Amino acid sequence: MFEETELIARNKRIQGLYRTLLMMVTILLVLPVLVILATLVYKGGSIISMEFLFTDPVDGMTAGGIFPALFGTVWLVTLALLISVPLGVAAAIYLSEYAANNWFTRLINLAIINLAGVPSIVHALFGVGAFVIFFKFGTSILAASMTLAIMTLPVVIVATKESLQSVPYAFREACWNMGATRWQTVRRIVLPNAVSGILTGVILEVSRTTGETAPIMFTGAAFFLPFLPESIFDQTMALSLHLFVVATQVPGVPDALPYGVALVLISMVLLMNSLSIAFRIYLRNQKKW
Amino acid sequence: MVNPDTATKPNAGNSNPAAPDSMEDRRGMNTRKLEVRDLSVHYSGNTVLSEVTLDVWENEIFGIIGPANAGKTSFLKCINRMNTFTDNMEVGGQILFSGMDIHQLKNVYALRSRIGVVFPLPVGLPLTIYENVALAPRLKGISDKTELNIIVERCLTRAALWDEVKDRLNSLGSLLSGGQQQRLTIARALSQDPDLLMLDEFSIAVDPVTTMRIEEVLKELRSEMTIILVTNLVQQARRLADRTAFFLDGKCVEVGETEALFEGNVEDPRTRDYIEGKFG
Amino acid sequence: MERTSPAQPTAAEFDRRNLDWYIDKLVQILVFIGGISAIVFIIGIFAFVTIEGAGFLLDDFSFKEFFLSPFWEPSDEDAPEYGILALVAGTASVTGLAMIVAIPFSLGAAIFIGEFATGRTRESLKVLVELLAAIPSVVWGFIGLTIMNPLIIDLFDVPVGLNVLNAGVILGLMAAPIMTSIAEDALKAVPDRYREAAEALGATQWEVIFKTVLPAAKNGLLGAVLLGVGRGFGETMAVLMATGHSVNIPDSLFDPVRALTATIAAELGETAVGSDHYQVLFTIGIFLFLVTFVINLTADLIVRGIRDQ
Numbered sequence: 001m002f003e004e005t006e007l008i009a010r011n012k013r014i015q016g017l018y019r020t021l022l023m024m025v026t027i028l029l030v031l032p033v034l035v036i037l038a039t040l041v042y043k044g045g046s047i048i049s050m051e052f053l054f055t056d057p058v059d060g061m062t063a064g065g066i067f068p069a070l071f072g073t074v075w076l077v078t079l080a081l082l083i084s085v086p087l088g089v090a091a092a093i094y095l096s097e098y099a100a101n102n103w104f105t106r107l108i109n110l111a112i113i114n115l116a117g118v119p120s121i122v123h124a125l126f127g128v129g130a131f132v133i134f135f136k137f138g139t140s141i142l143a144a145s146m147t148l149a150i151m152t153l154p155v156v157i158v159a160t161k162e163s164l165q166s167v168p169y170a171f172r173e174a175c176w177n178m179g180a181t182r183w184q185t186v187r188r189i190v191l192p193n194a195v196s197g198i199l200t201g202v203i204l205e206v207s208r209t210t211g212e213t214a215p216i217m218f219t220g221a222a223f224f225l226p227f228l229p230e231s232i233f234d235q236t237m238a239l240s241l242h243l244f245v246v247a248t249q250v251p252g253v254p255d256a257l258p259y260g261v262a263l264v265l266i267s268m269v270l271l272m273n274s275l276s277i278a279f280r281i282y283l284r285n286q287k288k289w
Numbered sequence: 290m291v292n293p294d295t296a297t298k299p300n301a302g303n304s305n306p307a308a309p310d311s312m313e314d315r316r317g318m319n320t321r322k323l324e325v326r327d328l329s330v331h332y333s334g335n336t337v338l339s340e341v342t343l344d345v346w347e348n349e350i351f352g353i354i355g356p357a358n359a360g361k362t363s364f365l366k367c368i369n370r371m372n373t374f375t376d377n378m379e380v381g382g383q384i385l386f387s388g389m390d391i392h393q394l395k396n397v398y399a400l401r402s403r404i405g406v407v408f409p410l411p412v413g414l415p416l417t418i419y420e421n422v423a424l425a426p427r428l429k430g431i432s433d434k435t436e437l438n439i440i441v442e443r444c445l446t447r448a449a450l451w452d453e454v455k456d457r458l459n460s461l462g463s464l465l466s467g468g469q470q471q472r473l474t475i476a477r478a479l480s481q482d483p484d485l486l487m488l489d490e491f492s493i494a495v496d497p498v499t500t501m502r503i504e505e506v507l508k509e510l511r512s513e514m515t516i517i518l519v520t521n522l523v524q525q526a527r528r529l530a531d532r533t534a535f536f537l538d539g540k541c542v543e544v545g546e547t548e549a550l551f552e553g554n555v556e557d558p559r560t561r562d563y564i565e566g567k568f569g
Numbered sequence: 570m571e572r573t574s575p576a577q578p579t580a581a582e583f584d585r586r587n588l589d590w591y592i593d594k595l596v597q598i599l600v601f602i603g604g605i606s607a608i609v610f611i612i613g614i615f616a617f618v619t620i621e622g623a624g625f626l627l628d629d630f631s632f633k634e635f636f637l638s639p640f641w642e643p644s645d646e647d648a649p650e651y652g653i654l655a656l657v658a659g660t661a662s663v664t665g666l667a668m669i670v671a672i673p674f675s676l677g678a679a680i681f682i683g684e685f686a687t688g689r690t691r692e693s694l695k696v697l698v699e700l701l702a703a704i705p706s707v708v709w710g711f712i713g714l715t716i717m718n719p720l721i722i723d724l725f726d727v728p729v730g731l732n733v734l735n736a737g738v739i740l741g742l743m744a745a746p747i748m749t750s751i752a753e754d755a756l757k758a759v760p761d762r763y764r765e766a767a768e769a770l771g772a773t774q775w776e777v778i779f780k781t782v783l784p785a786a787k788n789g790l791l792g793a794v795l796l797g798v799g800r801g802f803g804e805t806m807a808v809l810m811a812t813g814h815s816v817n818i819p820d821s822l823f824d825p826v827r828a829l830t831a832t833i834a835a836e837l838g839e840t841a842v843g844s845d846h847y848q849v850l851f852t853i854g855i856f857l858f859l860v861t862f863v864i865n866l867t868a869d870l871i872v873r874g875i876r877d878q
Contacts, residue, residue, distance in 0.1 A: 025673065025677030025678055027672045029675070029746075036704065055590040088603070091603035093603070094604035098601070108607055111608040114611055114866070116865075117799050118614060118862075121857070122618060122858050124612065125850070150610050166840070172374075177404075178406075179403070181598070183588050186596075211708070211777075213707040213806045244806065269708075396587065
């Protein structure tokens with residue numbers, strides 16, 4: 001009897017030890033988010049102002065603001081979304097609602113997984129070979145956006161497919177039994193109940209696209225442009241590339257400037273992500289069935 | 290939107306005018322609603338239904354009884370061609386619906402819209418109660434509000450649900466209680482204005498009182514449509530069905546007048562054993 | 570000509586293809602185009618990158634020089650040499666170190682989040698892991714440059730802090746969140762009856778985890794590691810900024826190296842379209858594509874394997 005309690009106590013100690021150890025590992029893992037944020041705010045926070053956000057860089061990018069880069073990123077992301085969201089949602093609807101369970105569907109899924117796994121610099125090479133040279137878009141917003149769109153397409157497809165499939169199958173069956181076509185079922189029952197989930201995925205994609213650098217380096221983003229782009233065939237500056245440039249390529253940049261750029265970039269990305277997460281949690285609590 | 294009631298040409302003839310019309314099978318003025326010939330169903334190699342041949346008459350309640358896995362639900366799925374939505378489900382044989390071979394149809398959705406289906410487990414769609422019932426008419430292209438109002442009220446009333454929900458038609462149908470959802474499902478099936486209503490063990494998730502109310506509804510509906518009632522309760526078949534089929538292990542053992550079957554007037558002793566509760 | 574009673578409809582009356590039927594067919598075609606787009610793009614990526622690199626591949630490509638020469642001297646005007654051995658070594662060393670960092674962290678975190686943490690703690694940790702995964706690679710590179718660099722110089726008393734260690738740690742932190750998520754999924758996929766059965770035999774929670782759950786989830790965990798490797802292998806901006814970017818087969822953690830991806834990123838802008846150098850960079854692209862393709866395929870097969878069981 002006594003020995004048994006001894007054993008239990010020992011087990012409890014070991015259990016507690018493991019727990020603490022694993023907890024520390026986990027904390028160590030997530031700590032960098034906070035450390036990075038704190039450092040960026042500490043070192044770059046002072047430079048952030050309306051003026052920083054809305055004026056052009058001056059003196060060889062060693063002073064002034066980041067407006068053209070911010071403006072260009074918005075352009076690139078918007079255009080990339082316009083391309084990838086319809087395509088991705090269509091692909092997800094096909095996979096979730098129309099595709100039979102056969103080798104061809106598996107092939108599509110495999111392609112999506114690999115599309116997500118192709119290194120970003122290879123996407124850049126593809127963008128150069130296909131859009132810049134073959135389709136003769138030149139280094140332009142269009143070429144860069146298309147490269148970004150293809151790169152982030154799996155994000156939209158996966159998120160959309162997941163939210164479509166979270167709508168119970170029984171609802172579809174009930175609709176089909178009433179004589180609804182597949183599309184009527186999708187439009188009246190499935191999509192309305194999946195649209196917020198899709199939106200979550202789209203926000204996530206915005207965040208991903210905003211941060212990408214390699215795919216736009218040779219397809220449409222410029223180190224420095226003294227003017228704003230006027231059409232999708234112009235080049236543009238972009239925030240992510242601007243960070244790379246001021247951090248590594250330009251001599252004599254004051255310390256706070258790249259930190260400021262990094263802070264703006266990471267704030268945009270994390271804001272989008274948090275929005276997406278918050279939205280998802282909100283949705284989880286909105287039970288409709 | 291296409292209104293199915295417009296542009297109707299005069300009868301251009303059935304796709305299968307040569308259906309046999311042996312007089313001894315006809316009862317009164319009735320005609321065959323459904324003719325099933327040698328129907329078989331396989332799921333990826335497994336036979337779940339074989340050699341089913343039977344007729345269902347217009348305006349009768351046709352009961353189907355039998356133990357679990359007898360192939361009853363698969364049978365229903367074949368009738369409205371839901372097999373096209375089920376992976377690996379192969380269907381052989383022939384089914385005529387109002388004389389038309391359902392496998393020759395150009396628009397299978399039109400067939401389904403004429404057949405109302407009620408599942409074992411109620412499915413309230415994640416729409417308002419009103420929209421649940423208005424969905425089928427909307428699918429057909431009816432968008433006139435007053436017309437929809439009339440349909441919704443009529444169908445909910447007939448499904449014995451109107452009084453309970455008339456004050457909250459805008460709340461979600463998927464959040465009703467099980468019994469209410471089942472009556473909502475029936476109202477939805479009725480909103481299709483079907484000529485065939487198929488119920489698959491509708492009383493499983495429903496309390497006895499509701500079951501009795503739905504049974505009363507079904508008796509009234511018989512005058513307007515054909516009803517196929519799959520049930521796991523033999524007494525329910527006895528209460529409602531004009532004729533009853535006994536399914537066992539994927540075969541239709543026999544079809545007969547319900548009363549005759551229950552009085553022991555059977556061709557196959559297994560039917561009697563099942564009805565008397567010796568197995569199943 | 571309107572019939573009011575559809576009591577006995579005939580085939581001609583309702584078996585007509587209406588607008589909704591045609592819309593459904595049209596939509597089916599449209600979404601099918603979306604569906605095959607993924608296949609088209611994958612093939613397109615391979616095709617276009619190969620076309621651009623074709624000239625070099627067909628004329629001057631020497632397997633021996635390309636893979637076995639440690640000399641990457643593309644700008645040597647007399648005798649440019651295109652050996653990627655040192656670049657492969659750079660990528661491999663950084664990715665290898667990244668895995669040494671990421672595997673214990675992500676596995677530990679996955680076990681803690683999946684098996685120990687509950688409620689709010691669990692949710693917050695998952696959110697933090699997700700946010701960590703969202704940090705753009707250029708920001709990670711910047712962190713390597715500005716935070717890790719001086720830190721390494723101070724801690725280890727070395728002249729430069731941009732090296733294998735720096736990039737490896739950065740890459741490890743980048744790969745860890747995605748590996749954590751996949752590993753946690755793998756743990757979640759282990760049926761609860763395994764845990765219950767072990768607990769019924771009197772095992773403690775950690776015994777259940779180490780003797781039952783982890784072995785049962787090992788394929789999924791392997792898949793997580795493979796995806797992490799794929800991630801590290803293909804990462805560009807962070808390794809460009811944090812490795813020191815000098816062609817070198819490393820002897821120690823403190824040697825600067827240069828990665829395959831970073832080489833393309835750094836040099837493509839300076840090459841003339843169609844030149845040898847340009848084509849070699851695309852050839853490296855083909856190599857990267859094929860390697861990540863194989864890694865992702867393997868990972869998918871392994872992960873799918875557990876799902877299908």
